[in-house]
Amino acid sequence: MKRILVVTHCILNRASKVESYNMEEINEENDLRKELLNEVFKKDIELLQLPCPEFTMYGSKRWGHEKNQFDNPFFKNHCNTILKPIIEQLIEYYTNKEKFEIVGIVAIDGSPSCGYNFTCKGNYGGELGGCRSLNEKIESIALENESGVFIEELKKLLDIHNIKIPIRTLKDEIIHLKNL
Numbered sequence: 001m002k003r004i005l006v007v008t009h010c011i012l013n014r015a016s017k018v019e020s021y022n023m024e025e026i027n028e029e030n031d032l033r034k035e036l037l038n039e040v041f042k043k044d045i046e047l048l049q050l051p052c053p054e055f056t057m058y059g060s061k062r063w064g065h066e067k068n069q070f071d072n073p074f075f076k077n078h079c080n081t082i083l084k085p086i087i088e089q090l091i092e093y094y095t096n097k098e099k100f101e102i103v104g105i106v107a108i109d110g111s112p113s114c115g116y117n118f119t120c121k122g123n124y125g126g127e128l129g130g131c132r133s134l135n136e137k138i139e140s141i142a143l144e145n146e147s148g149v150f151i152e153e154l155k156k157l158l159d160i161h162n163i164k165i166p167i168r169t170l171k172d173e174i175i176h177l178k179n180l
Contacts, residue, residue: 005040005045006047006086006102006105007050008108009114011106012047014033016054016055032170045103048086067121068123069112103180104173105154112149116169118144123136154167
């Protein structure tokens, strides 16, 4: 039986992420990514990479966003469009349980799109140039105990198709794989 792990795009391709200047955060995430991939290779697990909704909608020169900016029908429609071929693949794997086991989906907490346990939210919007309250907007960003928009849309599609796959954070998935 082939085991499959579904991962958010940036786990395999950090170039898709918004540029970060926090080296401590970058190094910690890189260490976790390496640990996850080591477990994947040790356990001979296949990988299915989710698309990045932010990159495929806004490209590489985008600024960081917060969840409220993505919580609209246009972005949700984009998420559903790029998830359609993924859901079709998951249906195929999931319904052939004698050949395949989907061990989980890995999300990236903090992301306004791909967060699972928490996401960043704030009071963004409007023009940056000439904004009298730019610092207030930036300071309004906080981590909230909810999923990002892309993961919310993925969960809805999984429910519609009655597909039960656990979603975990990077750290939690490493623990899970070590116990497989």
